[in-house]
Amino acid sequence: MTAAANAIPLLEARGLSFLRSDEAVFGPLDFSLHAGELALVEGDNGSGKTTLLRLLAGLLHVGEGALDWRGRPRRRDDAPGEIHFLGHHLGLKADLSPRENLRVAIGLHGCRAGAGIGQALADVGLAGYEDEPVRRLSAGQKKRAALARLRLLPATLWLLDEPYANLDRTGIELVNRLLREHVAAGGAALVTSHGAVDFLGSEAKRIRMHA
Amino acid sequence: MTAAANAIPLLEARGLSFLRSDEAVFGPLDFSLHAGELALVEGDNGSGKTTLLRLLAGLLHVGEGALDWRGRPRRRDDAPGEIHFLGHHLGLKADLSPRENLRVAIGLHGCRAGAGIGQALADVGLAGYEDEPVRRLSAGQKKRAALARLRLLPATLWLLDEPYANLDRTGIELVNRLLREHVAAGGAALVTSHGAVDFLGSEAKRIRMHA
Amino acid sequence: MSDWIPLWLHKLGSPPVFYRFAGALRPWMLALALLLGAVALYGGLVLAPADYQQGDAYRIIFIHVPSAWMSLFIYGVMAVASFIALVWRIKLAEVVAMESAPVGACFTFITLVTGSLWGKPMWGTWWTWDARLTSELVLLFLYLGVIGLYHAFEDRRQGARAAAFLAIVGIINVPIVHFSVNWWNTLHQGSTVRILGPSKMSGDMLWPLLTMMAATKFYYLASLFGRIRADLLAMESGKDWVRQIAAREEAR
Amino acid sequence: MTAAPLPAACAAVLRRDLTLAWRRRGDIAMPVLYALIVATLFPFALGPEQALLQRIAGGVVLVTVLLAMLLALDAMFRSDIEDGSLEQLVLAPQPLAVLLGMKILAHWLTTALPLIVVAPLLAGMLHLPAEVIPVLLLALLLATPMLSLLGAVLVALTAGTRRSGMLLALMLLPLCVPVVIFAAGAVAAAQQGLPWLAPIAWLGAALALTLVLAPLGCAVALRIALDA
């Protein structure tokens, strides 16, 4: 995890903040994230974690400060498909089944070599629910269906907003396993959490938000 | 907490299950809950916790088995206002402020003696956000606004579906404090959780769901 | 072009600089507008001869035509400012665009009303669905859409960006208004005043018209500057330079 | 601990829905604007021949107003179901039918009333004679609450299904036809100088009946819809 430390970071923020009606939502942040690194964004409710992730995903505009992607200022259509964002809203259509939802995602983003939808759904514990409409799944099962995207899509940087919420213990284990494998394969991830669940131990960087 | 053990239980389930298309969603359950007791419903994702709570709230019909309320079979309009249900959907209107939302709740359910909206919102950590539309609150802040209802409404039995999700550490503490006070005042509560967060120690009964 | 334009724009576009600049110019603009307006009205209503066909009814032209020109001109300004606002995200450009819209809407409304008033004696009807009239009405709706969209967003700057986008899209309507008399055969009069080449209008009528045109331009600038100053103060209320101004006001 | 009295609960529901409507006043204006658009487009589509317009004015206004109401019907419980507010309403210690009656009242106040207010304008745009307008308004005042009430029952019935739109339309059509026939009959009679009281009386009687039954039906339908 330290091998890449000298290389150009995937993502680098210098004095980064987001403005809403000309007021900063979170204080200026400085951090960098290299390939093969994990970062945990910590902060209380309302401290701006979701906002930060949406900003990094390119959904919001940088207010002040600078954000670099692979050493160059991040622009909107840089890094197409290299970033995967999982927010509070899971991006699943309630009327489609998990399988159909994943098929759409693959159509848009392409597929990791060797990955398959059935396998990915089984991995996240949804075997038997592949063809049920998402509407009929329980809260945790919906979350798992969204996590199956992580298995399938060829993104380098994962931005996960509270991936642990609504999951049971095996679900939390699952997220940790996915993160570990992703990092081992040279990916990077930024995860928000309230610190109440076990995050991947101490391997990760921490980014603290102050409300 | 054991003083009430010999009295008639608030809620008693015998061989309770819910049928969806004639199939039981969860196995037959037996449990009872007395005033002044806490119960934790544990189970994996999709094991039927939400379904159980909706059933107890009277939103779903008992499939098989029996459900008693204060010693008599539970009917729909028994116990008016004695039960408060907090589900995955928080029941807040996004266009109203937390204050307005609570005012509606009080209008419908009445108010605990001595409780006030401003105070309740301050207690759950929303001071300063009283008049912001709920839409603009972060995920955890929304949850806290819904929790403020617990402070205000005069219900005896609380049915809380994953009250800890999306909350930070002080939020979790808050829920635990609310539960402790409620139980001390002779209330009862049924809480679902995945067991990943610290629940009120070992004081509580446990109800296990098997998927 | 990529570098010096934003640099230059940022310099003049700095709110405190523009605030002072606009404050200094505004009284002069207003005075000029009133003076020129008075002269033009005197020339138009008193000096110019009655028309051999229309009698005195035609004198409404001195209001109708300048406000019609302004309705188009202001839309153009708004669209350019909108473009700058969207591409370089300059706050001042957003403010210019958004504060132009109400002024432009007023001029458009005046055009429609005076046109209708004039239409009744001329064409025997207040309104027909002729190409120029319709497209001018669409212009009014566009202005109203821009204003409405701006205020519909909770975040002012986001609202400004959305409305700016609408303004840019709507610019297609401006040539349609202007050239509709050439493209379709309409009830409305073709163009008679030309900037290049000889006009089809007599000089007695022409000079008050052109003076009035100048007066409306100055009026627009004066009212725009006033609105922008108020807006800048509101938007930058947390910044140092506004606090200094507030302190100075209090001291007085 | 004090349970809330029924009038307070009714006031709370009514006030909530009116506040929400006010917050989204753009959406209230939608049916009105929609009706205005229809009334504006008709002269374009048909040519501005006054006698023709006058002949069809009453019918066009009626149909337009009723359809504009249908537009908003679909949304009556949707957002409440999605954000869990309806569950809270169902679990309140008050009789559900009364609370739903308040929701229907709020819906009528925010969609039908503005339409009735602009109806004279619409009628004027289509050159309806001025002396017929009171009759038109009376017919609308009786016909619109009926649509709100019946519509609410149907919307509640279809709330649990996914294919709500078609069902709703299918079930509403047979209900609309008699209402339109009576209302249009009254207006046409007034326009021709004939007595118009009989159809209006029929409308009134039907309204009184639905006023009592529809909230009860709505409550039952909603409980069924939530039970899954």
Place this chain on the structure above:
Amino acid sequence: MTAAPLPAACAAVLRRDLTLAWRRRGDIAMPVLYALIVATLFPFALGPEQALLQRIAGGVVLVTVLLAMLLALDAMFRSDIEDGSLEQLVLAPQPLAVLLGMKILAHWLTTALPLIVVAPLLAGMLHLPAEVIPVLLLALLLATPMLSLLGAVLVALTAGTRRSGMLLALMLLPLCVPVVIFAAGAVAAAQQGLPWLAPIAWLGAALALTLVLAPLGCAVALRIALDA
């Protein structure tokens, strides 16, 4: 790791939207039924006088179809915004304008096409002469995609606001007027035996222009709407 090719992505979006529409086919049927209700109610509201109906048939069908389309417009991006799908679409590695073009196409296929299919039926119910129907269909084929495209841009612009309904109507009205004028002009000309090609040609030219520009505009507008 392979990024998805553009055609595959387009197919995925189109298929997704069509599947969703099929799952809720009741909702697709809504505008069609709505148009049928209007066509049914008109004879009731106006009395079944054939000459009168024939005279207004073309205009009524046009207005009805366009309004039925407007009904469904508002929902074009709503559910995608609410469940986060739109964010996933925006973050896809494909040009957003093309993907949105597919969404608009899907919308047109599911709302306008069924309406065009029933248009002859509607026209028949109102006794429009059979020889005018092809012209009516041609006018609809050109006018409806234009409304879908322009409507999409405006819906995208108002997507970030809460009071979208009224604004949308305000901005759409001026766009509808010329479209209705040209389309109704062609139909009226055909009904009177006059040449009707000129208005149709204008519609075609305008459609070609919007076909290119509207998806681009829609993409820009959506990015602005999400940015808060």
